[in-house]
Amino acid sequence: MAVRVVTDHVSVETAVVSRRGIAGTIARALTANRKAMAGLVLFGFFLVVAVLAPVIAPYDPHALQFGQMLQPSGAHLLGTTGTGQDIFSQLVFGTRESLLIALAAGLGATVISVVVGVSAAYMGGLWDHVLNLFTDVFLVLPTLPLMIIVGTYLNNRGLLVLVAVIVITGWSYGARQLRSQALSLRNREFLEAARARGERSLYIIVFEVLPNMTSLIVAIFFGAALYAVLAAAGLQFIGLGDPNSLSWGTMLYWAQANGALLAGSPVWVLAPGLCIAALGAAFALINYAFDEIGNPALRPVRRRK
Amino acid sequence: MSYLIRRLEFFFITLWAALTINFILPRIMPGNPAQAMIVRFHGRVSPEAVKAIEVAFGLHSNESIFQQYLEYLRNTLTGNFGTSVTFFPVPVGDVIRQGLPWTLGLVGMATIIAFVLGTLLGMLSAWRRGGFFDAVLPPVFIVISAFPYFWLGLLVLLAFALTLGWFPLGFAYDLTDSINLSWSFAGQVIWHGFLPALTIVVTSIGGWILTMRNTMITTLAEDYVKMARAKGLSPIRIMLMYAGRNAILPNLTGFAMSLGFVISGAILVEIVFNYPGLGFTLLQAVHSEDYALMQTLFLMLTTAVLVAVLAADLLTALLDPRTREQA
Numbered sequence: 001m002a003v004r005v006v007t008d009h010v011s012v013e014t015a016v017v018s019r020r021g022i023a024g025t026i027a028r029a030l031t032a033n034r035k036a037m038a039g040l041v042l043f044g045f046f047l048v049v050a051v052l053a054p055v056i057a058p059y060d061p062h063a064l065q066f067g068q069m070l071q072p073s074g075a076h077l078l079g080t081t082g083t084g085q086d087i088f089s090q091l092v093f094g095t096r097e098s099l100l101i102a103l104a105a106g107l108g109a110t111v112i113s114v115v116v117g118v119s120a121a122y123m124g125g126l127w128d129h130v131l132n133l134f135t136d137v138f139l140v141l142p143t144l145p146l147m148i149i150v151g152t153y154l155n156n157r158g159l160l161v162l163v164a165v166i167v168i169t170g171w172s173y174g175a176r177q178l179r180s181q182a183l184s185l186r187n188r189e190f191l192e193a194a195r196a197r198g199e200r201s202l203y204i205i206v207f208e209v210l211p212n213m214t215s216l217i218v219a220i221f222f223g224a225a226l227y228a229v230l231a232a233a234g235l236q237f238i239g240l241g242d243p244n245s246l247s248w249g250t251m252l253y254w255a256q257a258n259g260a261l262l263a264g265s266p267v268w269v270l271a272p273g274l275c276i277a278a279l280g281a282a283f284a285l286i287n288y289a290f291d292e293i294g295n296p297a298l299r300p301v302r303r304r305k
Numbered sequence: 306m307s308y309l310i311r312r313l314e315f316f317f318i319t320l321w322a323a324l325t326i327n328f329i330l331p332r333i334m335p336g337n338p339a340q341a342m343i344v345r346f347h348g349r350v351s352p353e354a355v356k357a358i359e360v361a362f363g364l365h366s367n368e369s370i371f372q373q374y375l376e377y378l379r380n381t382l383t384g385n386f387g388t389s390v391t392f393f394p395v396p397v398g399d400v401i402r403q404g405l406p407w408t409l410g411l412v413g414m415a416t417i418i419a420f421v422l423g424t425l426l427g428m429l430s431a432w433r434r435g436g437f438f439d440a441v442l443p444p445v446f447i448v449i450s451a452f453p454y455f456w457l458g459l460l461v462l463l464a465f466a467l468t469l470g471w472f473p474l475g476f477a478y479d480l481t482d483s484i485n486l487s488w489s490f491a492g493q494v495i496w497h498g499f500l501p502a503l504t505i506v507v508t509s510i511g512g513w514i515l516t517m518r519n520t521m522i523t524t525l526a527e528d529y530v531k532m533a534r535a536k537g538l539s540p541i542r543i544m545l546m547y548a549g550r551n552a553i554l555p556n557l558t559g560f561a562m563s564l565g566f567v568i569s570g571a572i573l574v575e576i577v578f579n580y581p582g583l584g585f586t587l588l589q590a591v592h593s594e595d596y597a598l599m600q601t602l603f604l605m606l607t608t609a610v611l612v613a614v615l616a617a618d619l620l621t622a623l624l625d626p627r628t629r630e631q632a
Contacts (some may be wrong), residue, residue, distance in 0.1 A: 035444060035447070056556055074446070107310075113628060122617060132313065133314075136315060136319070136562075137315075137319045137322045139320060139562055140565055140607070140610055140611065141322070141323060141326075141560055141565060141568055141607055141610075142321070142565040142568045142603070142606045142607060142610060143565060143566070143569055143573055144568070144569030144570075145568075145569070145572065145587060145603040145606050146326070146574070146600060146603060148587060148591055148599065149330065149596075149599050149600060149603055150330065151545060152591050152594060152596075153330060153331065153334040153596075154334065168404065209340060229451075230454075232453070233453045233455075234453060234454075234455060234569075234573050237453075237455055237573065237590075238573070238576060238588060238591065239592075240591070252455075252456065256459075261459065261463055262467070263464065266463055269456075269459050269463070270460070270463075270631070273452075273453065273456035273459065273460070275453075276456065277448075277451055277453065277454050277456065279451075280451030280452065280453070281447070281448040281451040282449065282451075284447045284448065284450060284451040285444075285447055285448070288443075288447050288515075291519075295543050304440045
């Protein structure tokens with residue numbers, strides 16, 4: 001699981017949204033950033049695989065009709081599992097669930113982050129203190145043991161439970177970052193102006209504060225998606241996912257349960273893990289690129305020869 | 306002083322939150338996990354154990370929920386965590402006492418190595434912007450930080466233990482040996498711990514490198530660094546004693562707070578390597594639905610992280626005069 005170091009490091013974007021609009025600014029910044037491009041290409045690749053899974057996969061991923069633990073060959077690109085399923089087909093279809101969990105949990109966690117982080121900063125005073133404390137408590141609690149306990153109690157291995165558990169344990173990091181940034185925006189002139197115009201708090205938060213934090217919010221979404229990919233893989237690996245579902249984590253669970261490494265089928269372990277790592281890397285690269293967009297000081301410098 | 310008071314408040318509130326989560330979870334979960342467990346273990350465990358489970362989960366109890374809560378708090382704070390179903394009739398406290406030193410040793414060593422090394426590398430890569438470290442390290446470690454801990458553990462296991470045969474396949478020492486205080490035993494422990502520790506270091510070091518680099522970039526723009534340069538101090542001295550020292554400060558608390566993530570990953574690494582620490586115990590507890598053991602493990606791991614956070618806070622208060630000024 002990726003270490004996410006907690007700092008109060010704040011980067012404030014230019015307060016004035018340029019004429020090109022937020023989407024245009026971000027699109028330009030992304031295409032100009034090599035890390036972001038690499039991440040986007042990887043992410044796009046997995047999206048395409050997920051959508052076109054029935055076209056790409058040569059076999060039914062659940063079909064048990066093949067020989068067991070076959071080595072990779074022309075017929076089975078990555079060999080077969082201990083119960084005779086085609087690993088490549090499983091990998092292709094597994095993309096769907098893995099991607100779905102990542103995006104759904106990422107979105108859920110981001111929404112909670114925004115609500116808690118921004119309202120803490122905007123309301124200030126006692127509210128801020130309490131919400132901030134609440135965030136820090138969730139930040140420090142070791143999430144995996146907590147997820148494991150909740151998962152075992154629920155004894156329901158469905159997708160929704162998995163996503164909910166990841167959201168509950170994964171929102172705090174983003175909330176903290178958003179709070180720091182919203183705090184630094186709070187006393188800016190354009191917000192003073194909005195208040196002087198007599199706008200309501202909700203209007204100010206939604207139309208004045210949030211648009212100025214777009215790149216941070218997007219970064220947080222991809223950070224949360226990265227967390228979700230790794231958390232889901234970890235939970236499924238130890239058997240807390242639905243063992244009959246098709247996803248990369250579940251594949252690793254079955255590979256480990258069948259002792260794939262010792263039995264001489266390393267591909268069964270390598271392939272799904274590599275996909276998890278690649279999808280995670282895509283999210284991590286995009287996340288980091290957005291940090292660079294928000295904070296120009298971090299951008300790579302070219303040394304003069 | 307208010308800084309320390311705020312940090313102590315945080316320490317106790319988090320501890321209380323963890324305790325309360327443990328109390329509430331079994332009581333709000335759908336179905337009745339404790340009832341199911343008692344049915345499952347009926348006839349296999351002693352009546353006293355069943356009684357202990359009933360008390361812990363608030364079954365057949367005439368007490369109000371508030372009284373149950375107080376009793377639970379008193380039991381937990383006095384170290385009475387109940388009886389483990391997995392290792393029946395061993396008390397949960399004893400089971401944990403066996404695993405704790407292994408986890409503390411493994412995670413502690415690996416984390417300290419990763420922090421020191423990562424901080425140094427991050428410092429160097431910020432110092433020479435655009436240099437080798439700055440160009441290579443950030444992208445490499447962004448990618449590595451996206452690797453699942455346990456999968457990297459499996460890779461390392463495949464490469465160095467199965468294929469090359471340099472290291473043992475798992476466990477903390479040779480099973481033919483028993484725990485003793487000798488040099489050969491210490492050697493075994495290091496030998497067996499090397500691959501799990503390597504896995505944790507490699508996956509966690511990237512976070513420290515990137516954060517240190519980013520804070521250091523900000524620090525390097527400060528006036529006192531310019532002043533030091535103007536005075537003609539040696540670059541090494543400026544890097545370590547001026548910019549580096551100040552960049553580490555905000556990272557100290559972050560370092561401790563991130564331990565929760567490291568522990569989460571280490572649990573999975575222990576499982577991959579059959580390392581006899583708390584993570585491995587947790588897996589056994591999950592398999593036999595041993596709630597008392599699971600919840601106490603959660604409490605222990607939380608406490609470990611909290612103690613580390615508090616230690617980092619104290620250190621920050623000691624090193625950073627600004628924390629003492631705030632009235």
